Amino acid sequence: MEVGFIGLGLMGRPMALNLIKAGHKVHVWSRRRESMAPLLEAGAGDCASAAEVAQRAAITISMVADAPDVEQVTLGAGGVAEGAGPGHIHADMSTIAPAAAQAISAGLKARGVSMIDAPVSGGEVGAIAGSLTIMAGGDEAAFDKIRPVFEAMGKSVTRIGDAGAGQVAKACNQILTGVGVAAVAEALNFATRSGVDAGKVREALLGGFAYSRILENHGQRMLDRNFRPGFKAWMHQKDMRIVMEEAHRLGLSLPSSAATAQMFNAMVGSGLGEDDSIAMLKLLELMSGGAGE
Numbered sequence: 001m002e003v004g005f006i007g008l009g010l011m012g013r014p015m016a017l018n019l020i021k022a023g024h025k026v027h028v029w030s031r032r033r034e035s036m037a038p039l040l041e042a043g044a045g046d047c048a049s050a051a052e053v054a055q056r057a058a059i060t061i062s063m064v065a066d067a068p069d070v071e072q073v074t075l076g077a078g079g080v081a082e083g084a085g086p087g088h089i090h091a092d093m094s095t096i097a098p099a100a101a102q103a104i105s106a107g108l109k110a111r112g113v114s115m116i117d118a119p120v121s122g123g124e125v126g127a128i129a130g131s132l133t134i135m136a137g138g139d140e141a142a143f144d145k146i147r148p149v150f151e152a153m154g155k156s157v158t159r160i161g162d163a164g165a166g167q168v169a170k171a172c173n174q175i176l177t178g179v180g181v182a183a184v185a186e187a188l189n190f191a192t193r194s195g196v197d198a199g200k201v202r203e204a205l206l207g208g209f210a211y212s213r214i215l216e217n218h219g220q221r222m223l224d225r226n227f228r229p230g231f232k233a234w235m236h237q238k239d240m241r242i243v244m245e246e247a248h249r250l251g252l253s254l255p256s257s258a259a260t261a262q263m264f265n266a267m268v269g270s271g272l273g274e275d276d277s278i279a280m281l282k283l284l285e286l287m288s289g290g291a292g293e
Contacts, residue, residue: 002027003149004053004060005044006073006080007094008035010229011120012063014127015093015153017042021130022152027056050074054083054090059146063093066238067100074104074115081111089142091116091149093134095235097242098164098171099249105138105163114142117163118150119170121177123230131155135173137165171246174239178260178277180214181236185281188222193288199223218278227279234273237264 001024005016008030019026020042027045029052030036040046047053050073054060060080062073070092074080080090090113092101101117108115116138126132132154136143143159150157160169187205191198202219205211221227240261247254263280270286272279286292 001025001059001149002057004028004047004050004057004080005039005063006030006050006053006060007063007069008032008039009063009065010124010232011127013038014124015061015063015132016044018127018130019149019152020044024149024152025057027053029053049078049083050080051078051083054080054088055085058085058087059089059091059149060084061091061093061149065094067096067104070094070096070100071104071107074113075107075111081108081113084111084113086112088113089116089146090114091118091136091146093118093120095119095170095174095239095242096167097246098167099246101137101167102164114139115163116143116146117166119166120154121170121173122154125230127153133173134158135160135166135169137161137167137169138163171239171243174236175243175254175257177214178236178240178243178264179256180212181218181277181280182260182263184212184215184219185222185278185284188219189281189284189288193290221276222278222281227275227282229274229276231277232273233264233267233275233277233279236277237261237268237273240264 003019003024004027006029016039027047028036028039029047029050105115116136118134118136120132120134122132133156134150134154136159160166188198191201243257244261267283282292
């Protein structure tokens with residue numbers, strides 16, 4: 001298939017490379033031209049705008065930071081809607097608010113473009129391995145057409161429902177992973193400050209009901225002090241902001257999410273925003289009188 005890709009950052013770049021590896025003809029554009037270099041070297045088509053990407057490919061994908069960026073590259077000047085032809089399908093794989101996804105989908109529909117909101121889970125590691133979990137919302141026929149493209153980037157591809165449903169699922173994912181990271185960081189910090197071997201505590205907990213992928217994978221990275229970003233803390237802060245804004249809109253009480261959102265705010269405010277979200281451990285150490293290094 002001819003596929004266009006817009007946004008080639010930490011996640012977008014390996015996702016687009018996996019499309020090329022799967023045999024798709026990929027056309028790319030990014031605001032930072034230097035981020036396009038690995039794709040161009042791999043044989044991707046060089047485009048000067050999102051509109052040109054849409055002119056070249058009947059399926060386009062965006063992977064950008066937040067809702068205003070999605071709106072700009074789809075509905076703004078030089079955006080996908082300007083270059084799209086009849087039957088065009090656009091998949092936004094960014095993480096944005098469900099209401100924003102619904103509004104952008106409606107704007108694109110009015111201009112003849114079908115949109116699928118398809119946020120992902122799995123971080124940079126999953127993007128590189130092509131093992132992302134993809135949660136989609138939008139028209140079922142459009143989803144079926146684009147599914148082979150998703151399958152080149154992810155191991156689990158699920159249509160949740162209509163427009164915005166993919167973003168609802170991603171918000172649920174971020175609640176579980178955000179609260180989970182905070183819980184694991186708290187437990188390991190508690191063990192260490194109690195004078196016992198946090199590694200042995202983790203080993204014991206993995207054998208019981210406390211087991212989780214976060215304890216297994218991120219817990220080991222915390223013990224190894226490996227805070228190299230696969231999913232930066234400021235990104236999780238943004239995602240938890242979306243969760244809390246939606247909670248306010250719906251009149252929901254999400255106490256654990258609210259506390260976790262504040263912890264991510266504190267991480268960013270403490271200069272840890274560019275670290276991985278698991279640097280939550282460093283913040284807790286600092287709050288407990290430790291060095292947090």
